[in-house]
Amino acid sequence: MNTLLRILPWGMIKLLSIVTLITLIVLNFYGLYTNKFYFFKFDNYIFPILSIAHFVYLYVIWFKVRENEYPDPQMRNLEYLLYVILFIYVFQIFDTLYILSSYTDYDASIIPKTFIPMGSLIVTLYSLLIFMTLVSFKHRKVLVGEYKFMDVNDNIDSWQ
Template sequence: MNTLSKIITWKRNILASMAILVALVVLSFYGVYTNQFYFFKPDNYIVPILTSVHFIYLYVVWFKIVEDELPDPKMRNIEYALYTIMIVYFFKIYDSAIVLNSVDVYGEHVIPATFKPMAALILVLYCVLPILTLYTFWLRKRFIGVYNFENYNDNLNIWQ
């Protein structure tokens, strides 16, 4: 894991996660069957709302590493919320795989030429996102520290 952390540094991981999140937010409005964007469907706003928690967590990790701060209860709560959001990411992986494999079901219908490349891109992005997120959790443990709040007040030095 140490050689992996030399190749994919914490900055690269956070920037790659942000780039994937931005791409998935844009692609959440995209309809692969019709090759159009749908901004008036309420279902399309689920991923952008949930990724806002992910963006906040990435900002907090970046800030804590740069400022060399200890983890706090607010960061822990955001990370725990991100654990539950990971379930939605895994569902989106499943859903994207179903959509990609449905090309045979709709064989006699007119499907745009961009169907397979876009559906594959969405599936790959959703598959990479949990891997980067789990790696971010590992980086948080390595650079910021574990969540140990039993003696949290003993570790504070207000005169620093």
């Protein structure tokens, strides 16, 4: 695992995560079947809202590394929230794969030519995001430190 952390340093993981999140936010509004963007569907705004927690987590790690601070309960809770959001990323992968598997259900003239390439891109980006999130958890453990549940009260006021 240490070799992986040397190959993918924290700065690269942070930058790739931000670019991947922004790309997925844009592609979240894209309709695979129609090759159009839909901005008035409520479902399309769920991922951008949840990605705010991911952006905040990346910022918190960056801040803790830059200021040489210890982890605190707020950071731990944010990371636990990101564990839940990881399940949503996995759901998005399976949802996109389900849509891609419906390719043979429709006439080839109805499905746009971008259906398979864009669907594959979305699945790849979600998979990459999950991988980078897990690597960022490891970077947090190495660069910021482990969560000490017995010493929770020692760092309780670190954001004040």
